Amino acid sequence: MGYGGYADLQQFDDTLVMYLYCCYNVNNNDYKRFMEIEDGELYIERDAFAEPEIHEKIKKTASGRKKPVVKRIKKDVSFDKLFETGKIKVKNAAGTWSTTRSGIDIAALKILYKIFDEYQETGELPKHISWYC
Numbered sequence: 001m002g003y004g005g006y007a008d009l010q011q012f013d014d015t016l017v018m019y020l021y022c023c024y025n026v027n028n029n030d031y032k033r034f035m036e037i038e039d040g041e042l043y044i045e046r047d048a049f050a051e052p053e054i055h056e057k058i059k060k061t062a063s064g065r066k067k068p069v070v071k072r073i074k075k076d077v078s079f080d081k082l083f084e085t086g087k088i089k090v091k092n093a094a095g096t097w098s099t100t101r102s103g104i105d106i107a108a109l110k111i112l113y114k115i116f117d118e119y120q121e122t123g124e125l126p127k128h129i130s131w132y133c
Contacts, residue, residue: 002026004132005093005107007042007115009125017044017125019115023107025097040093040108044115048087050075052120074120079112088112107131 005023012018020038053073058066082088083104090112092105099105110131118126 003097003107004130005095005111006128006130007040007111008038009127012046012125015046017046018042019044019111019129021093021108021111023093023095023097023105023111025095037094040096040105041089041091042108042112042115043089044112045087048082049116049119050077052123072121072123074117077113077116079109 003023003025005021007019007021010018010020019042021040021042022038023040052075055071055073057069057071059069060066079088083102090104090108092099092103092108096105096107100109110133111129114129114131115126118129
């Protein structure tokens with residue numbers, strides 16, 4: 001399809017996380033210019049990040065030994081609610097080619113989804129996230 005973007009973690013503390021992002025549409029002739037402009041901003045309140053459900057169990061291996069296994073079950077995140085309550089704020093990037101009815105960059109939504117997904121998977125804020133389709 002030719003759409004992409006990436007975000008880099010800029011600042012974070014106990015209350016707020018900030019990413020700079022860019023997005024581009026390779027179907028436009030000047031897309032390379034937008035690939036290098038990180039002028040979009042993502043502000044996420046720290047308490048917006050959902051913690052996964054953690055399941056621990058003891059599993060028996062083929063050799064007969066027992067070892068602990070930890071499985072992280074990801075929780076669904078309601079982005080609509082987070083935008084509505086102001087826990088996530090987006091300043092659209094210059095390369096924005098499509099927005100939602102409320103004016104939020106579609107690429108920013110894809111990047112936010114990946115940030116939240118990786119956070120639940122690893123338990124850490126990702127330093128760099130990229131997206132392409």
